[in-house]
Amino acid sequence: SGFDRVRELSRAGHAVLLAPNHADHSDPHVMTELVARHGMRSHFMAAREVFEISKIGSFALESMGVYSVDRDGPDLSAIKTSITLLERSSDPLVIYPEGEIYHHHERLDPLHEGVASILLKAAGRMKEGKEAYLVPVGIRFHHDPAVEGTFRDRLSKLEDRIGWTPRPAMALDDRIVRLGTGLLGLKEMEHTSEVGCGRIQDRLASLCDALLSSAENHHGRDPKSVTAPERVRAQRYRIRKRLLDAEKPPTASEREELLDDLDRVFTALQAHSYIGDYFLAEQTLDRRAETIMKLEEDLLGFPNYPAPRTARVIAGEPIPVSRMLSSGELPAKGGATALTALLEARLGVLLA
Secondary structure, three states, X not given: OOHHHHHHHHHXXXXXXXEEOOOOOOHHHHHHHHHHHOOOOOEEEEEHHHHOOOHHHHHHHHHOOEEEEOOOOOOXXXXXXXXXXXXXXXXXXXXXXXXXXXXXXXXXXXXXOHHHHHHXXXXXXXXXXXXXXXXXXXXXXXXXXXXXXXXXXXXXHHHHHOOOOOOOOOOHHHHHHHHHHHHHHHHHHHHHOOOOOOOHHHHHHHHHHHHHHHHXXXXXXXXXXXXXXXXXXXXXXXXXXXXXXXXXXXXXXXXXXXHHHHHHHHHHHXXXXXXXXXXXXXXXXXXXXXXXXXXXXXXXXXXXXXXXXXXXXXXOOOEEHHHHHHHOOOOOOOHHHHHHHHHHHHHHHHHO
C-alpha cells in the first residue's frame, strides 16, 4: 500500500527516492514488480558485486535501470548518477539505506547517511516547481506454514556440515539455539583460540571487534569509521585497494595475508549481522525460518527458499524534503543526520 501516492508524485514530475529496509535477497525483485504494477519505471543503485556475476546479467541489470556502487569507498560516479537521476527524471530511484542484507525483517540496522545526503544535494539543484521527496518503504516477508515441515531435515544437514551428529528428536527451538551457539564457538576458537562466555549478543560483539581490530592493526583504522559496518567497509576498501595495486602488486605471501584479513572482515560482518536476542525473544514461524535460512547461507554459501512466501510492502508517508529545506526545518548543510534519523523512525514504524 502507499504506492498510489508515489505514482502521483512521480507523474507530477517530482523527484522520488524510495528507501526500503533490506533484509532479503528478493527485495529488489519485489520493489521492481510493485513499481511496474503501478505503471512506473524505476532506477536502482546496486552493489558492484552484483554486476560481476556475469556479463549477461550485468547487461540485463543496466537495461532495467540498475547502476553499480562500490559500497566500500567514496564512489563519486554512483553519487553523481544518483543526483542526476533525481534532478532530471521523475522515475522513482530506489536505494537501500542499510547497505547490507541482514536477514531480520522485524529489526532495522542503523542507516547510512548517504541516502539523505544524495537527496539533499539533488534538492538544491531542482528546477522551479520540482520537489524532492523521501519515501520510507517497509518490506516484510511472511512464510507459508508449509516451511515448518522442512526445518528438521535442513537442521540435520547443517549439523552434519559442522561435524555434529544430527539430533532430529531435539526440540526445534533448542536445536536452533544449540546450532547457532555451536557455530559461534567454532568461529571464536578459529579466530581467537578460545570460546567466549556470557550473553550471546556480547560474544558476537566481542568477536566482531576482535576480528576488525586485527585487520585494522595491519591496515590502519579510519577515525571516521565508528560502527561495525563502517569499519568493515573501510577495511574492505583498503584491502581491495592493495590487492588490486597494479603499480606495486603484492607478493604471494602478502596476498595470502590480505586474503586472510578479507576473510576476517567478512566474518566480522557475519557476527554483526546476528542479533543475539532476535530469535531468543520471540520464536515465531517467520523468525525460525529466517534464522535457519541465514545459517544455511553462512554455512553452505547460498540461501534456501523451500516454501512460498508472501511479501507485505508499505510505502510510508512521503517526507517533503524540499519544503523542509525551504522552511528551515532541515538545514542545507548538515541536514543529512536529521533526515536519516527521521527516515529511521518512519521505517521502524512500518516494520512494527
